[in-house]
Amino acid sequence: EAxxxxxxxxxxxxxxxxxxxxxxxxxxxxxxxxYRQNLGQGPExxxxxxxxxxxxxxxxxxxRFSAERLKGVDSTLKIQPAELGDSAVYLCxxxxxxxxxxxxxxxxGTRLTxx
Amino acid sequence: xxxTTQPPSMDCAEGRAANLPCNHxxxxxxxxxxxxxxxxSQGPQYIIHGLKNNETNEMASLIITxxxxxxxxxxxxxxxxxxxxxxxxxxxxxxxxxxxxxGTGTRLTIIP
Numbered sequence: 001e002a003x004x005x006x007x008x009x010x011x012x013x014x015x016x017x018x019x020x021x022x023x024x025x026x027x028x029x030x031x032x033x034x035y036r037q038n039l040g041q042g043p044e045x046x047x048x049x050x051x052x053x054x055x056x057x058x059x060x061x062x063x064r065f066s067a068e069r070l071k072g073v074d075s076t077l078k079i080q081p082a083e084l085g086d087s088a089v090y091l092c093x094x095x096x097x098x099x100x101x102x103x104x105x106x107x108x109g110t111r112l113t114x115x
Numbered sequence: 116x117x118x119t120t121q122p123p124s125m126d127c128a129e130g131r132a133a134n135l136p137c138n139h140x141x142x143x144x145x146x147x148x149x150x151x152x153x154x155x156s157q158g159p160q161y162i163i164h165g166l167k168n169n170e171t172n173e174m175a176s177l178i179i180t181x182x183x184x185x186x187x188x189x190x191x192x193x194x195x196x197x198x199x200x201x202x203x204x205x206x207x208x209x210x211x212x213x214x215x216x217x218g219t220g221t222r223l224t225i226i227p
Contacts (some may be wrong), residue, residue, distance in 0.1 A: 004158070033214070042202055042217025043159065056214065091158050103149065104215065106158025 002026070004107035006092050012113045018080035021110045025073070025094030032069060033104065034077050035091040043091055049075065082114045119203045124222040127197075133190040135221050137203030140184045146207050148179060149215070150188045152199040159202065159217075162188065198225045 005024040013019050025032050030051050035043035046065065048056040051072035060067065064083070069075040079086055089109040120138040127133040139148065147166050151159040163170055163177045165186075170177045176189040190197050202220040 040219070042219055043215075044217070045214050048214060093158070103151070103161030103164065104159075106160070108156070108158050 004105050006107035010111045015114050016081040019082050020078045021090050023075045023092030029094035029096045031095045032075050033093040037089040084114050087114045121203050121221045126224050127193045129225050129227050133193040135188040135201050138185045139205045142183050142205050146205045148186050149204040151202045154199040193225045195225050
């Protein structure tokens with residue numbers, strides 16, 4: 001079974017430029033998360049989707065960040081314009097609602113460097 | 116979700132048992148203890164979780180104290196591949212509030 005797939009793996013952009021990250025969750029996982037991880041810190045939730053609906057976006061900086069999950073499968077996270085402080089690893093995770101909660105599955109992340 | 120406290124770093128000799136402690140003194144009765152680990156340049160990986168009974172799987176054992184205020188993750192025979200940051204998380208399994216809140220974890224180094 002393929003895991004959570006993210007692309008690109010690395011991205012370097014100049015400040016004020018736009019950038020987008022893509023995530024393909026595990027087939028059948030209706031819950032999708034985007035996390036941001038700063039250097040030396042644990043991941044922090046940005047947004048959670050249940051199917052195509054964003055049910056928790058309280059930590060998403062909406063002035064420059066946006067996300068979508070068309071058809072409740074793949075998801076895209078966008079930053080426009082990027083700032084130096086956006087340099088971080090952006091992680092996507094997915095899970096399924098079952099009675100036995102074996103946890104989330106994370107992708108390998110996209111490492112963003114803003115210069 | 117309750118806050119957890121972990122030592123920032125630990126070393127363990129290869130082949131020995133690695134015991135990683137976690138304090139969660141404010142845990143509620145319906146909160147589970149989860150452990151994840153993150154190997155360099157990878158996303159976090161689920162290890163194990165439990166409510167109040169000790170749990171064991173192919174990766175590790177989880178020992179939760181009777182008062183549930185602390186727990187220990189045990190890697191029985193540590194290998195170099197177990198070098199990673201280990202996160203202890205407590206949360207309610209609530210399908211209306213699904214999220215993990217990570218702390219800074221314990222950086223475990225396995226020494227040859």
